[in-house]
Amino acid sequence: MVPKIKEIVLGWSLFLVVLIVWYTLNITQIVPTWLLSSPNETLNTFLKLIKNGSLIKLLLNSFLNIFPSFFVSVFFALILGVFVGINSNFRKIFLPFLSAINLVPSLAWLPLIILFFGFTRQTIWIVIFISSFMRMIYSVIGGVQGVNRNWLLVARNLELNKFQTIMKVIIPGALPQILSGIRVGFGSAWRSLIGAEMLVVTAGGLGKYIWMSQWAFRFDQVISGIIMIALVGILFEQLVFRKIEQATLFKWGLI
Amino acid sequence: MSKEILKLENVSKNFGGKNEFPAIKNINISLHNGELACVLGPSGCGKTVLLRLVAGFLKPTTGRIILDDKEINKPGTDRILIFQDYILFPWMTVYSNIIFGLEKSGLSLRQKKVLADKYLKMVGLTKFKNWYTHNLSGGMKQRIAIARALISNPRVLLMDEPFAALDSQSRKHMRANLEKIWQKTKKTIVFVTHSINEAIVLADTIYLLSSSPARIKKIYKISLPRPRPQYDSKFMKIAKDIEKEIAKEFKNNFNHDFKNNLIFKDI
Ligand SMILES: Nc1ncnc2c1ncn2[C@@H]1O[C@H](COP(=O)(O)OP(=O)(O)OP(=O)(O)O)[C@@H](O)[C@H]1O
Ligand SMILES: [Mg+2]
Numbered sequence: 001m002v003p004k005i006k007e008i009v010l011g012w013s014l015f016l017v018v019l020i021v022w023y024t025l026n027i028t029q030i031v032p033t034w035l036l037s038s039p040n041e042t043l044n045t046f047l048k049l050i051k052n053g054s055l056i057k058l059l060l061n062s063f064l065n066i067f068p069s070f071f072v073s074v075f076f077a078l079i080l081g082v083f084v085g086i087n088s089n090f091r092k093i094f095l096p097f098l099s100a101i102n103l104v105p106s107l108a109w110l111p112l113i114i115l116f117f118g119f120t121r122q123t124i125w126i127v128i129f130i131s132s133f134m135r136m137i138y139s140v141i142g143g144v145q146g147v148n149r150n151w152l153l154v155a156r157n158l159e160l161n162k163f164q165t166i167m168k169v170i171i172p173g174a175l176p177q178i179l180s181g182i183r184v185g186f187g188s189a190w191r192s193l194i195g196a197e198m199l200v201v202t203a204g205g206l207g208k209y210i211w212m213s214q215w216a217f218r219f220d221q222v223i224s225g226i227i228m229i230a231l232v233g234i235l236f237e238q239l240v241f242r243k244i245e246q247a248t249l250f251k252w253g254l255i
Numbered sequence: 256m257s258k259e260i261l262k263l264e265n266v267s268k269n270f271g272g273k274n275e276f277p278a279i280k281n282i283n284i285s286l287h288n289g290e291l292a293c294v295l296g297p298s299g300c301g302k303t304v305l306l307r308l309v310a311g312f313l314k315p316t317t318g319r320i321i322l323d324d325k326e327i328n329k330p331g332t333d334r335i336l337i338f339q340d341y342i343l344f345p346w347m348t349v350y351s352n353i354i355f356g357l358e359k360s361g362l363s364l365r366q367k368k369v370l371a372d373k374y375l376k377m378v379g380l381t382k383f384k385n386w387y388t389h390n391l392s393g394g395m396k397q398r399i400a401i402a403r404a405l406i407s408n409p410r411v412l413l414m415d416e417p418f419a420a421l422d423s424q425s426r427k428h429m430r431a432n433l434e435k436i437w438q439k440t441k442k443t444i445v446f447v448t449h450s451i452n453e454a455i456v457l458a459d460t461i462y463l464l465s466s467s468p469a470r471i472k473k474i475y476k477i478s479l480p481r482p483r484p485q486y487d488s489k490f491m492k493i494a495k496d497i498e499k500e501i502a503k504e505f506k507n508n509f510n511h512d513f514k515n516n517l518i519f520k521d522i
Contacts, residue, residue, distance in 0.1 A: 150342040153312060156330045158407060159359040168358070172346040252345040253389025 037220040045220040046227060055228055062205035066193045069125035073133040073189070074182055081140025081181075082166055085174075091141075098137060106131035106192045110199055119202040124193070131192035132185035139181025143174030176254055183241045190233055260443050261286040261309070261411050266318035268304055277468035278304045282318070284462060284471070286411075289441045293454035295497070296464030302447045305469060306413045309445065310336040322410060332359060335404035337414045341396040343388045343403075350375070350384040352399050356407040374402040377436060394425040398432070405440060412444045419449065430456050434481060451497050455490055456483050463497060465504055473500055 019039060025031050026038045037045075049055040084090045106127050117123040147170055155165045171178070197207025206225050213221035249255045263284040269275045278301040286292050296302050307313045309320055311330040320327050322334065335356075343352050353374055354367045362370070375381045378398035388396060397417055404412055417433075418426045430453060437444060448454055454461045461475040475493065483490055 148342070150338055150340075151344065153330075153336070154342050154355075156312070157310060157332070157334075157336055158356060159330070159332050164358060168355075169344070172344070175346070248346070252387055254345060 035217065035219060037223075042220040042223045046224040049221070049224055055224070058204070058206050058209050058225075059228065059232065061203075062193060062197065062207070065121060065124045065197065065203055065205050066128055066189055069128040070132055070186065070189050073129045073185065074136065077133050077136035077140055077181070077185070078171070078178065081137050081178075082144055082170060082174075084137075085141045085144025086166075086170065098134070101130075102134050102138075106134070106188070107195045107199075110196060114200070119200045121203045123200050124196045124203050127192055127196045128189045132189035135188045136178075136181040136185035139177045139184065140174065143177025143181070144170055146177065147173040176249055179241070179245060179249065183237070186236060186241075187233065190229075190236075194229055258288050259285055260288045260290075260323060261445075262321040263309070264319045264321065266305075266308060266315045266320060268301070268308060268313060269316045279308070280468040280470045282469065282471055286443055286445070286460075289443055290459050291437055291444045291446065291457055292460045292462060293458035294445060294447045294462045294464060295449070295451065295454045296447075296469060297466045297501075298449065300464050300467045301469035302464065303415055306336060306415050306445065306447055309411070310334050310413055312336075332356075332407040333410040335407060335409040335412055337397075337400050337404055337412065337417050339416045339419050341393075341400045343396055343399055345387065345389055348385050348387055349380055349391075349399055352388065353402045353406055356403040356405075360407070370406050374406050377405070377439065378402045378432075392425065393421045394429055397421070397429060401433070401436065405436070405442070410443065412442050414444060414446045416447055416449065418453070426453075431482065433457065438481075451494050452485055455479075455493050455497075456485070461497070463500060472504060 022036075022039055026033065026036060046055075080094070084094050109130055110123070110127055113123045113126050117126065151169050151173055152165065155169045160168065193205070194207040194210070197203060197205040198211040201208040201211065206229055210222050210225040213225065245255065261284070263282050266279060266282045267277060268279040269277050282305065284292070294302055294305065304313065308315055309327075311327050311334065314328070327334070344355065347355065350371055354371045357367050357370065360367075371384075372381070375384055378401055380395060380398060380402070383391065383395065388399065391399075400417075401412075418429045421429060434457060436442075446454075446457055455477060458475075458477050461477060463472045463475065464470065465472045475497065477493065479487070479489055479493075485491075
């Protein structure tokens, strides 16, 4: 019990430090108040934005910017990852190409994509795709290559064809790495999303909101937006992905 | 005597490209239907290679392996390999692991269920059918693997030191279990082991192998009535004989690894 309390106290300590510094800056007026609103004001703004639904609307807009593309990228990363993982010729073809792309931050593609697709949602989708796909693909490849050789022998012994072997043995066998790839891929997509929305403001969303609030010197709104981004990120980490892992890996005794 | 089912004719297997070395040399084995043959040999002599050749995962360098008058050249459900470490699928329940043996069969789900229930009962795991495998004991896991093998109705069961990872108590228990299952199903079994006692408890025929490369050193026909208690004087005489033979082999290979002799000690 005591170590648990200690963990909680330590875990919150840095948040507390930030809050104290923020208060101090605000009370001493080292930073002018029209530039830096107080924690209270910011909290009020945050709650107001939640209550009047405008933050939720922004969030839904951001979801629309991220999820269709994120799901598509999971699908393709899975397919390509499996093929590259099981076939050495595919590896020879794809790995050099992938590692070249991997060095380019996904937002660096934005100008190029805007050139072809303009300031549209499609542009954001493409950035999101690159961002999450590039993170996931390596996990899938690693997972597939790490599948227990003897599982594959059992599949061969029982005369499963390639497709059955992939669906029944390779993908479930690689699931620990696949899931962690999806998790990391989502984190990557979520970060790229906010950046992309700041540049492609026509697509709306939280990124645009933060960017626009900055022009209006609305520190409270900027912080509200940032808190929202962090909260949603944590929500996915702790609820969605944790739940998926509990329903699979925990249940099977794999973690 | 019933019909011959599996035959190895002058089977040799070499490994390595340039520095080719023989793992198995000129093995001749012939099993009749329903026979339980034990392969006894020192660590690293080539027992696993031998089973993988029969399973079709490896191809003989020379010689032929014949099952039911046909030369085998690839893996198939007519020869199922059972591993020392079970190789179950942790994402499947006990039941799903077992019907995985029917993946290729094309049976309906109902037919599969009937068969699964039969083999669950045979290995005594009916109560655990909906469990995942990670919480089960080693003996239970190996029984799942045996059920998964039997359900696909193989002609030959190939068991590679299946009980070597178990503690001595469950090992004894599993030997008795296997003997019952074998008597019930009348399967032909090739059973690889390190243990002299295990071989004498189970085998109709023991093939004693030399150290690497594996050659057949001696063949023992065991006709003691079953079940075979280890303190029986005839049992102990056979065990002594085999030990002597191994000691001889050890003398012949004086420079060859002291370890090999120890390996034969029963657990
Ligand atoms: N795929 C392979 N490629 C090259 N050499 C191999 C291969 N498989 C086995 N060997 C070699 O063949 C020899 C026999 O190995 P094998 O695994 O059959 O021995 P074993 O009798 O099963 O030993 P253990 O009692 O330890 O299980 C060893 O020297 C091993 O290194
Ligand atoms: Mg072996």
